[in-house]
Amino acid sequence: MKIGLVGTGRLGGGIVERLLSVGHEVFIWNRSPEKAHHLVELGAILMASPAKVVDASEIILSVLTDADAIDATYSGPNGILSVNLKDKVCIEMSTVRPETQIALAAKVIAAGGGFVECPVSGTVMPAKEGTLFGLVGGDALSVEKVMPLLQQMCRRIEHVGAVGSGSSLKLAINLPLLVYWEALAEAIALTQPIGLDPERLLDILADTSGAPNALKARGPKIAAALKSGKPGATFFNIDSVRKDLRTMVEEGKSLGYTLPVTQAALASYDRSSEAGYGACDGSELVTSWLAIAKK
Numbered sequence: 001m002k003i004g005l006v007g008t009g010r011l012g013g014g015i016v017e018r019l020l021s022v023g024h025e026v027f028i029w030n031r032s033p034e035k036a037h038h039l040v041e042l043g044a045i046l047m048a049s050p051a052k053v054v055d056a057s058e059i060i061l062s063v064l065t066d067a068d069a070i071d072a073t074y075s076g077p078n079g080i081l082s083v084n085l086k087d088k089v090c091i092e093m094s095t096v097r098p099e100t101q102i103a104l105a106a107k108v109i110a111a112g113g114g115f116v117e118c119p120v121s122g123t124v125m126p127a128k129e130g131t132l133f134g135l136v137g138g139d140a141l142s143v144e145k146v147m148p149l150l151q152q153m154c155r156r157i158e159h160v161g162a163v164g165s166g167s168s169l170k171l172a173i174n175l176p177l178l179v180y181w182e183a184l185a186e187a188i189a190l191t192q193p194i195g196l197d198p199e200r201l202l203d204i205l206a207d208t209s210g211a212p213n214a215l216k217a218r219g220p221k222i223a224a225a226l227k228s229g230k231p232g233a234t235f236f237n238i239d240s241v242r243k244d245l246r247t248m249v250e251e252g253k254s255l256g257y258t259l260p261v262t263q264a265a266l267a268s269y270d271r272s273s274e275a276g277y278g279a280c281d282g283s284e285l286v287t288s289w290l291a292i293a294k295k
């Protein structure tokens with residue numbers, strides 16, 4: 001199948017690798033084309049614009065930073081909406097507010113295309129392995145049309161309602177984990193008088209009822225950073241976490257809720273970013289918080 005993907009960042013790039021590995025012809029575009037060269041070496045075809053990706057593809061995926069990036073990529077010069085979308089389906093996978101997806105769906109449908117939202121839970125390795133968790137919103141006919149492709153990218157797919165539903169659930173799923181890294185940093189602060197080796201401490205914490213599954217995977221990485229003072233590999237950086245938390249706060253306000261825990265966590269991530277940790281993995285909030293908390 002001829003698949004297009006616009007936005008080849010860490011997650012998008014991982015998805016491209018997966019699509020190539022299962023035999024698809026993949027056409028890509030990225031705002032910074034030099035960052036997509038490794039994907040070209042693997043077999044992806046780099047196009048000059050989102051419009052060119054649409055012309056070459058049957059299904060178009062987009063994995064973009066935020067609502068502004070979506071607007072520029074879809075509605076800007078040589079954007080996705082600038083060409084004929086008849087018989088094509090757009091699958092929008094970015095983490096944004098539901099209203100962004102709903103407005104975009106209306107534009108795509110008006111241009112003759114089909115539209116499905118599918119934000120995903122999972123980072124780079126699950127993307128490469130096809131083990132993401134897809135949170136789908138859209139009409140049944142469009143979802144059915146792209147389901148075989150989604151099944152190649154995801155270990156589990158939940159069609160949770162109309163467009164916008166997937167984004168609502170994605171924000172809800174991300175919130176506890178992003179807040180957890182702040183809670184973990186504070187918990188580790190309370191253990192400082194004990195003087196336990198970080199590897200042992202994280203192993204103990206990971207084997208308790210207060211630990212999410214993510215700690216079992218990230219614990220060794222966090223322990224290594226605590227011991228060395230050097231950040232490890234980045235999967236989803238602190239500045240991206242800040243964007244997601246701001247999106248959650250905005251969505252809460254639109255529904256009549258304040259989200260005090262989310263706001264407090266956002267303030268902590270903001271401090272870490274200001275201290276120079278913005279490009280580090282979100283779990284590095286633990287090490288950055290401990291480094292700057294007493295300053």
